[in-house]
Amino acid sequence: MNAVYMLWLRQIKKYARSKSRIVGALGQPLLFMVALGFGFGPIYAQAGGGDYIQFLAPGIIAMSILFTSIFSGIEVIWDRQFGFLKETLVAPVSRYEIMLGRTLGGATAGLLQGIIVFFVALAMGLRPDWDLVPAALLVAALIAVFFTALGTAIASKMDDMQGFQLIMNFVVMPIFFLSGALFPLEGLPSGIREATSINPLSYGVDGLRAALTGVAHFGLATDLTVLLGLTAASVALGAYLFSKIQA
Amino acid sequence: MAKRKQEKTGPGKSDYAIEVSGLSKTFGTGEKAVKAVDGVSFTVRKGEVFAFLGPNGAGKSTTIKMLTTLLQPTAGQMRVGGLDAFLQQDEVRKRFGIVFQDPSVDDELTAYENMEFHGTLYGVQRADLSGRIQEMLGFVGLWDRRDDLLKTFSGGMRRRLEIARGLLHHPEILFLDEPTLGLDPQTRNHIWQYIQKMNREEGTTIFLTTHYMEEAEKMADRIAVIDYGKIVAEGTLFELKKKTKSKSLEGAFIALTGHAIRAEGAEPGRVMRMWHGRR
Numbered sequence: 376m377n378a379v380y381m382l383w384l385r386q387i388k389k390y391a392r393s394k395s396r397i398v399g400a401l402g403q404p405l406l407f408m409v410a411l412g413f414g415f416g417p418i419y420a421q422a423g424g425g426d427y428i429q430f431l432a433p434g435i436i437a438m439s440i441l442f443t444s445i446f447s448g449i450e451v452i453w454d455r456q457f458g459f460l461k462e463t464l465v466a467p468v469s470r471y472e473i474m475l476g477r478t479l480g481g482a483t484a485g486l487l488q489g490i491i492v493f494f495v496a497l498a499m500g501l502r503p504d505w506d507l508v509p510a511a512l513l514v515a516a517l518i519a520v521f522f523t524a525l526g527t528a529i530a531s532k533m534d535d536m537q538g539f540q541l542i543m544n545f546v547v548m549p550i551f552f553l554s555g556a557l558f559p560l561e562g563l564p565s566g567i568r569e570a571t572s573i574n575p576l577s578y579g580v581d582g583l584r585a586a587l588t589g590v591a592h593f594g595l596a597t598d599l600t601v602l603l604g605l606t607a608a609s610v611a612l613g614a615y616l617f618s619k620i621q622a
Numbered sequence: 623m624a625k626r627k628q629e630k631t632g633p634g635k636s637d638y639a640i641e642v643s644g645l646s647k648t649f650g651t652g653e654k655a656v657k658a659v660d661g662v663s664f665t666v667r668k669g670e671v672f673a674f675l676g677p678n679g680a681g682k683s684t685t686i687k688m689l690t691t692l693l694q695p696t697a698g699q700m701r702v703g704g705l706d707a708f709l710q711q712d713e714v715r716k717r718f719g720i721v722f723q724d725p726s727v728d729d730e731l732t733a734y735e736n737m738e739f740h741g742t743l744y745g746v747q748r749a750d751l752s753g754r755i756q757e758m759l760g761f762v763g764l765w766d767r768r769d770d771l772l773k774t775f776s777g778g779m780r781r782r783l784e785i786a787r788g789l790l791h792h793p794e795i796l797f798l799d800e801p802t803l804g805l806d807p808q809t810r811n812h813i814w815q816y817i818q819k820m821n822r823e824e825g826t827t828i829f830l831t832t833h834y835m836e837e838a839e840k841m842a843d844r845i846a847v848i849d850y851g852k853i854v855a856e857g858t859l860f861e862l863k864k865k866t867k868s869k870s871l872e873g874a875f876i877a878l879t880g881h882a883i884r885a886e887g888a889e890p891g892r893v894m895r896m897w898h899g900r901r
Binding site for chain 2: 377378380381385388389392393454457458459461462463464465466467468469621622
């Protein structure tokens with residue numbers, strides 16, 4: 376258990392020390408909020424959607440959690456490249472504990488990033504339902520664990536950073552854009568509709584939106600159930616693939 | 623020496639710290655397959671200092687990676703601390719410590735944090751940990767720099783930290799993969815003295831690789847020379863010198879492995895090209 380704590384602590388320290396990463400991971404959500412929020416706001420209101428910032432904010436919070444978490448998971452590749460992975464792999468600790476510690480640490484960083492963006496969104500006009508903020512935190516934590524474990528699983532199968540751009544373009548970006556973070560899931564053409572409904576982040580965004588603003592597509596109960604199942608599966612997959620790493 | 627006596631009576635099975643038979647590792651498949659380690663067999667007795675020597679790319683590090691559960695062998699058996707190093711990985715990891723050939727420290731952590739991380743993972747008791755860390759950082763002259771991030775360290779300082787970390791806990795078996803590479807003679811001496819003391823006082827089995835022949839001469843009870851993935855000679859310093867009619871280990875090493883300069887680094891592809899070029 377000490378080992379799990381130590382690995383968790385390491386991820387947190389690395390996150391807290393990478394000021395550029397925190398600022399960078401803040402800039403993007405801010406840009407999205409300003410450009411899309413204020414840019415599309417008038418049209419969205421005209422179309423009868425109401426306050427777009429209110430709609431967009433949960434999506435952008437989910438995005439920041441997605442990015443921070445999945446990159447925390449993918450850090451396994453950096454550790455491999457710089458050699459530190461070996462140090463953990465030969466330690467007298469099971470690989471499952473190592474994976475668990477890393478994942479919890481990465482997920483905590485993702486969650487913290489989400490909370491920071493939540494405050495930014497507050498400043499920009501988000502008016503959340505404070506009673507349901509704990510539920511939002513739970514959803515946020517599940518998103519964070521799910522994507523950290525997914526990042527770990529992917530990184531466990533990669534030998535170097537070459538595939539990084541590929542993951543960015545073909546995994547992370549589609550997950551974000553096809554999640555309902557930016558647009559409502561109602562009345563979508565077929566194809567997009569199926570894609571969004573099999574996208575794990577759709578349930579995260581919907582859960583956050585349901586908890587923070589009371590508007591939902593799938594419903595909070597469905598979102599939580601789906602996220603719980605997916606998170607368990609991704610942690611199991613990540614732990615399995617991580618345990619098979621050879622250095 | 624006490625070890626001689628042991629040799630005469632002949633060791634029982636449980637007297638071995640490391641037993642390897644027919645160990646092989648092939649990278650890649652088909653045409654591109656490279657046999658980095660090719661049917662290697664040897665034993666290391668408990669409490670012995672065993673030097674594993676060979677030119678660059680000979681298969682030393684690959685063998686150590688397999689023995690330390692980092693790499694899965696293609697074929698063969700290996701027992702470390704009496705346990706199957708492939709089937710009982712979690713148990714085996716409790717028996718050994720290792721100083722790696724290439725960097726394995728975390729740049730984003732301080733020297734102290736690197737040590738603390740290691741000590742905790744290796745189950746050093748909380749009460750002993752800070753004292754041990756102070757002792758070992760002091761030993762390699764880094765105590766004053768304990769709160770600095772590793773990324774501010776020079777190459778030699780990193781190397782010293784790697785060694786201090788590897789010696790933080792005292793395992794049954796210690797693997798040292800070119801531990802003193804790039805260190806000045808003073809530091810090298812200092813470190814080997816410590817390791818020798820560990821070996822004598824605690825009976826720690828030492829499995830070392832080095833390119834400094836005088837280190838192996840001074841330290842090793844027995845020496846194995848590996849080349850192109852195969853063991854080409856094994857024995858005491860005296861036996862190797864006698865076999866090759868050489869005056870020094872360096873002479874014996876050259877006699878056994880030839881004068882050809884090997885591809886730098888152990889990248890399998892490069893080794894293969896060299897190999898095929900030679901045949």
